[in-house]
Amino acid sequence: MDIFLQQLVNGLTIGSMFALVALGYTMVYGVMRLINFAHGDMVAASAFVGLTIYTQVMGQATSLIAVIAIFLLAAVSMAVVGVILERVAYRPLREAPRLSAVVSALGASLVIQNGIMLIWGPQMRIFPELVPQVYWDLGGVVISLIQVIILALSLVLMIALYLFVEKTRMGAAIRASSIDQDAARLMGINVNSVIALIFIIGSSLGAVGGLFIGLYYRGITFNMGWQYGLYAFIAAIIGGIGNIPGAMLGGMLLGLFNAFIAGYVSSTWADAFTFILLIVILIVRPTGILGERVAEKV
């Protein structure tokens, strides 16, 4: 039972990182019907930007305020990069066939990945230990401070995003644009601003995910975005791509699935089982777990 609960905690921790990143994929897909392949590399870039902010801007301060400032600055930087990415790589292709945009996304992914390598080098960089290594033993199940922070902050961000999309006027504009862009335009919604907004939100959430990876694992490499991007992409599909609660659910489920497979079957086979799960989901329920709404309108 201890092992089961411990794997549950492990799974929820990586699951919430997957979920944060998956939101970026799913929001962009929801409005633009585009898989933003550069998103995973934006996540990696965020960890490196966070590292540079820590060493250059914060003067290696490790206080709570410094940590919060790193999160804010990295999120803002990545939001800016996200908006630029949309303007340069996706907006000129909005009327083009969908394949062109996908190829552009792949190109953007390579540009960002190689950009990280050129700026920060090809070797593994070490993220500072900003969260003290504190843990609590709750009767056999150990939970560390960093896990609590990751779980809590992810949950807060996801609830805030859900409320924003469901309860505010801007959220309504996002939902309207995702159902039908032309109709939304006729209703007086500026779809360009909506798309810029989802890139801002998606990139900042990805930035937080990237910083979590840096804080949790400490070692960051220029090409790690591919791995996390792929997982988050699968999470978004499992939950139902285009569906925001679906991405959250998909991320958590994928994290748990991964932890239990690695724990009970074999850590080497965890990746293979993840892809088997993806195939099964695509066969049994192609729209994903919460994806019905998307299927109806297509």
Place this chain on the structure above:
Amino acid sequence: MKMGKMLSALVAISLLAVPAIADTLKVGVQAPITGSYANEGQGIENSVLLLAEQINAKGGVMGKQIEVITCDDQGTAMAAAICAKNLVNKGVSMVIGSYTSTCAQAAQKTYFKAGVLQTSDGTADDLTEHGYWTFFRNSFPNSAEADFAADYMVNVKKYQRIVVISDFSSYADGLGNAVEAAVKKLGGNVVSRDKIKADSQNFTPILTNIKSKKPDAIFFAGYYTDGGQLRAQQVALAIKADFIGGDANDNPDFAKLAGSAAKGAFIINVPTPEMLPYDVAKTFLADYKAKFGALPPSIWTIMNADGMRVIIHAMEQTKSFDTRKVADYLMNMKEPLPGITGPLQFAKDGNRIGSSYMTFEIQADGSYKVVHKQ
């Protein structure tokens, strides 16, 4: 035609060097002077040049001055085989090198056939398994690290429940298997032998399983990039086991990755040059620094220097330049020669006896403290 020209050029060169020919002891250096391991190769050449200069200043070896002939094997087996032929043709009586096991292996047979003594720091176990009487390993084989690690865990620390983890690379997997076998041979208890995927970062699921086996020691045979994260995640899961890392964990980034969890972790490796406690070592390092402006690049460089010293010592003891006699002496040394890297003595198969592996404990500031040695 070209050959003819080259030959006549060679003859001309050797004629130029004629006055020395009869009186010199030719020492070959086969090392990667260029390529990825250039740093190490140049270190080996420098060490040999330094030793030759010092010995020559004292009157040489039984009156003969040492003449150093270097051949660059570029760290590739092909170039190594060519070097071997070249050096043999030039009439060397001993060859120092090469740095990599692969290159030492590619040249071994040629030296054996020509009766030329060879000493290399290659650690692959099979280097000494061919029965070549000409080959002497001046370092310690991979299996020696496993034996040392097993002895440390079973006999010194008296761990009751040992876990061995490696990744899937041939080095790490080989070391992991060797450690597991060595622990079992000493009657130790290996409760789990696990493998991780290198660079996968998330080791918590596998560590959670390991925790349920209540280990008191975790031996990790992989590389420092995974080792540092493994150690951090081990501590975060409150697994109260000692962490012992193999030699590939010996990198400053290990401590940085593990952060505050690095403290108390053990790493097993041969000492770095500046750690060597012997007087011979201190003198040699000082001389090396004075001549080349920096310390030798690694311990491997000076292991090779020791190889040369012991062969020359054997020549002087046997009062002979006959390589067969010298080899017999080396295989039957009664007293070890105090070396730069520790006592030098060889087994019949050309393996260096003993091992200089040490256990380092990582301190709070990331520095190493030697806690155990043989």
